[in-house]
Every structure is written in C-alpha cells, then in structure tokens.
Amino acid sequence: MTPKTQNPKPKTQNPKPEPPPSPLLRIAIQKSGRLSEKSQQLLQSCGISLSNGSRKLKMKASNFPLEVLFLRDDDIPQYVSEGVADIGVVGENVMIEKNKEVQKIEPLGFGKCRLSLAVRREIAYSGADWLEGKKIATSYPHILRQYLKEKGVRAEIEEISGSVEIAPGIGLADAVCDIVSTGSTLLMNGLKEAETVITSQAVLIASPQLNEAKQALLNKLLFRIRAVNTAQQNKYILLNAPNSAIQTISNILPGMKSPSILPLAEPGWSSLHSVVKEDEFWEVIDRLKAAGAEGILVCPIEKMVL
Ligand code: ATP
Numbered sequence: 001m002t003p004k005t006q007n008p009k010p011k012t013q014n015p016k017p018e019p020p021p022s023p024l025l026r027i028a029i030q031k032s033g034r035l036s037e038k039s040q041q042l043l044q045s046c047g048i049s050l051s052n053g054s055r056k057l058k059m060k061a062s063n064f065p066l067e068v069l070f071l072r073d074d075d076i077p078q079y080v081s082e083g084v085a086d087i088g089v090v091g092e093n094v095m096i097e098k099n100k101e102v103q104k105i106e107p108l109g110f111g112k113c114r115l116s117l118a119v120r121r122e123i124a125y126s127g128a129d130w131l132e133g134k135k136i137a138t139s140y141p142h143i144l145r146q147y148l149k150e151k152g153v154r155a156e157i158e159e160i161s162g163s164v165e166i167a168p169g170i171g172l173a174d175a176v177c178d179i180v181s182t183g184s185t186l187l188m189n190g191l192k193e194a195e196t197v198i199t200s201q202a203v204l205i206a207s208p209q210l211n212e213a214k215q216a217l218l219n220k221l222l223f224r225i226r227a228v229n230t231a232q233q234n235k236y237i238l239l240n241a242p243n244s245a246i247q248t249i250s251n252i253l254p255g256m257k258s259p260s261i262l263p264l265a266e267p268g269w270s271s272l273h274s275v276v277k278e279d280e281f282w283e284v285i286d287r288l289k290a291a292g293a294e295g296i297l298v299c300p301i302e303k304m305v306l
C-alpha cells in the first residue's frame, strides 16, 4: 500500500467566530411611587419607546439598547453597585442613605424634596443643641448620624421604616427626621420643621465598573437627558420692537448666542427671537417691556443642544 501523502482533512471545520453580543444598558427605576412616572417620562422624552402593557419586572426598549428594571427605590443603589443594573434613577436622599459604591452622574430636576428635622409645634426650638439627649425617629439613620456628628450633638436614633411623622404624637420620639416637600404632612401631625438636613432630587446613578461599550451607551443617553433637561429650563421668546430699541433689548436677552432679528412688514420695526431661562423669565419680561418690546410670545422648547 502506498502511504497517503495528502494531509487528512480536518474532521470538523473551524466554526465561524461568534459575533460579540451587542451591548445592552440596564437601567433600574422605581416600580411604583413618586419617581416612577417621571422616570418613565424622562426615557420617553429621550425618544426611548417602552411598550406599555402590563407592568413587568423588566422591559426592553424597542428603539434603544436599553432594558428597564422596575424595582423598589430602596434596592436601586445596591443593584447598581453590584452591576445587576448599570444605571439607575433614585432620590439623592436614598443614594446617600444607602451609602453604596455608585457614581452620581446627573441631577434630573424632579422628585425635589428635603430631609428635615421636625419637632412638636409648641416646642420653643432653639437650634440643633435642643436635640442633645433627645430621641429622634427616622428612616434615614445614616444621614442623621452624620448630621448629628457634624453638629456635635448626641441624640438617640430610633430607626423606623414608615409613618415616621406620628412618632412624637404617640410618645415614641421627641423629634423626627423625615422627607418633606410641602410640609402639609408635618402640619397635620402637629409638627413644625426645625432644620433642613439635606435637599434632594432624583439623580441618575451608575455602577463604578461599566465597560467601554456600556459607557458609550450611557454617554448617548446622557446627551439626550441633558438636551431634554436644558430645554425644560429654558423658554423660546419672540417679540416685536422698534429698530431703535434692538441694541438695548439684545443686551437684556442673554440667548444662546445673540438674538435672531427679522424685519417686520411695518417699516422701522423688527421681530427678535431668543431663549430665556425659566427662572429669569419674569424679571426679563419687565425689563423688555420697559425697553419698548411689544407682542411678547413665550413658548416651551422640546429639546435643546448647546
Ligand atoms: P418604594 O415602595 O419604592 O420603597 P417609597 O415609599 O420608599 O417607595 P416614595 O414615597 O415613592 O418612596 O418616594 C420616592 C422618592 O421620591 C423619595 O425617596 C424622595 O427622593 C422623593 N420625594 C419627593 N417628594 C417627596 C415627598 N413629598 N415625600 C416623600 N418622598 C418624596
């Protein structure tokens, strides 16, 4: 027999290399509560579509590589720190209290509230010294401990998980440290606000160990969030003015660069278009009128990219 000279064929052909899995960003938001609707609205205004069927535990966006996990807000910092979710939306109060390893990425402008100390209305509260030796009920022991330490006050912290505001009324505590937004709950329970411990709003948090692909998706999402939030903080303003007032009015309108100026059909008059900050708006309007502006229109802006 002649020996075979040809190399034997390989038994199996090399399988094609698998394409790398396409990256997916996982965001944790509150399942139901004060932040849930606004968190979903934020994603929607960023152009991300979520099917609104029966509320599941998780949902994939149809037009962005994003998966949404619906969780209790208290669990979000832990899930994000452990990388189960890559990013999350949570109150800054919860982020600080849970003290997990997460990065604060962006304030979101909703869910505004404060964590305050409150005492019975009839108490002549004289300052943080009044708390010395007292018992304070709270669901925020970590933040409260920190605050008392900074103030050099020793007080007993009674940790309770809900209905903190009834504690003084039933003799469980001398004071409470709880979330306040309008103060009406305190009032109903015969309490008054004594100190603001922290102010808070919803924030976007991220896991400290995002890989490059996820970081790129986060940047893309963040670009959209900023465009939406900047737009909400500004208004588009249009007005008519005599040409002689254009210079003065241009100086009042800070705008993005400088106002657009279009001639009106009426000789000697122009229309000016610009952008004003929502919180400077009323003051600017008075000055514009004084400078000779007429027919002022103010419109919302949907997206704004600086
Ligand atoms: P969960 O069931 O998810 O644990 P929760 O009862 O702890 O919900 P919510 O009352 O829905 O939480 O509040 C969520 C967050 O909304 C708070 O942590 C806070 O950041 C913010 N917030 C804004 N205004 C208020 C308010 N008036 N009272 C309480 N929280 C507020």
Ligand code: ZN
Pocket: 072, 073, 074
């Ligand atoms: Zn909660």
